[in-house]
Amino acid sequence: MPGELHALVGPSGSGKTTALRTIAGLSNAQTGKIECDGSIWFEANEIQGITTALSPAQRSCGFLFQQYALFPHLSALENVCIPLYNSVAALSDRKSLAQEWLDRMGIGELSDRMPHQLSGGQQQRVALARALARSPKILLLDEPFSAIDAPTRQSLYKTLAQIRKDLNIPILLVTHDLREADLLADRITVIDQGVGLQTAPPKVLFERPRNSRVAELVGINNKFEGVFTAGKLSWNGCQRIFNVVDKGKIPPDTPVAWVIPADGLSLEITKSPTSIEVVVDHVSAIGQIAVIQLRTIEGHHTVVWEASAAEVKRLSIEASKVFHLEIDSSKIHIMPLRQINDPRRFIAFEGAA
């Protein structure tokens, strides 16, 4: 969709970058269709083979490479001039347009510098200016922030947010950083082995993963198994029954996987009718955050709970101590145990472009 920032996340080798390269025309798929703004860039089927395949130059997409890929023999300004080379505008107009782009990226004064004279963040800004100079119909970002230090990354996030506001084009971001995807994207597609497993807004994806593989890929720590029957979820090995609302799609006595987000867990010293007895296995403090590994006394399930240092102090949490875990059943999300064999190949969700 125009103006949407869509993130592709998935493990290494899942096909994220291949998807991006296929859209740009740098790789070709065996079958599928890529359409952008009403024009078909690529089309192939099993019978006829490739029927349409525009060259990368014909596709009008801005591509931001992970390692910037600036032309090392050209200055920053000349790098941004390259996409304008075939423009009918006069050379002076092309140069001033390129300079405008550098100004918008906040590096206007560095236009005469050669790429090796620029920092990583500055190089990435030049690369972004170059990607946008041709007024592309889609912007493709291939892990653009992975080689950049944290403060520079924050400032590039802001630049990207500004670009989104100014340009009404879809932006496709490939990243392995879930936090980055969560922070920047309107929608996220989780890819595994070349298949799009789920496309959803970040909040939905993190709270309601479609299946256990998605839950695993989006880094949900607390994933368990149980049996679901008519609104009741029983936790394998435990007596505790949770009242869970589902869409009525899951038949009775179905083995399910279930997840609970971090804010659905709380730890108390005192027992309550709904609490579950747990023992602290391990506490590891990282700055102001502590990751506490708990084990249920009944069923021996491992539950990971993140708490602030203040919370750890208030409850005097330490290894081997027994506590009472409250699980907010309204935040439980259940999903079928078997993998959903989603037939949509990764190209399918590029319809968003």
Place this chain on the structure above:
Amino acid sequence: MDIDALLLSLKLALWTLALILPFGIWVAHALQGMSKGRSWIEAALALPLVLPPTVLGYYLLVGFGGKSIFGIPLVFSFTGILIASLIVNLPFAIQPIQRAFEAIHPEIREAAQVSGLSQWQTFRLIELPLAWRGITSAAVLTFAHTLGEFGVVLMVGGAIPGETKTVSIAIYDKVQSFDTSGAGMLSLVLLGTSLIAITLSYGVFGRQTNRARNLERRV
């Protein structure tokens, strides 16, 4: 000093350069995108590097036979030694350029493509300037190697003064006739020329990596 031989060698070296460089650039670039049969072609192009010059010269002599190009006979003629020189210099011209093209990161080419440049524009504006060092090395190697080429030239061209008697052959002739001072003088000139050429390659051209920047100002 045998000025004729010196001038002939220079003429041969310059003609060889003028003809082999465009060809070398084309072949080296074409080999980039080739997957099938690439190693066979590379092996064939590198053959003059390991083949004894007399063997190569013999085959060329037999191959040329009584043939001629545009009425000019190939054996014992300047055209003949030029063709021989081109063949002998193939590896010296192609390999440095090929290495230079290989050194360009594939993402640079892809960045040019997604920037809207055609293949020819990518070659002209991006690849050629980036491969400039390799092209310079190829030029220097070819030039110096042609000046010093002996075996093949002697086999194909003999030693006809002003036509095929290059400076290396002249040195040999002078040594044979006990003219050591003349041979010494010519050797010194050859040494100096080679030294200048190689110094230029390592020094001036090596540092001037952005020779093509002048070209790029037009971008």
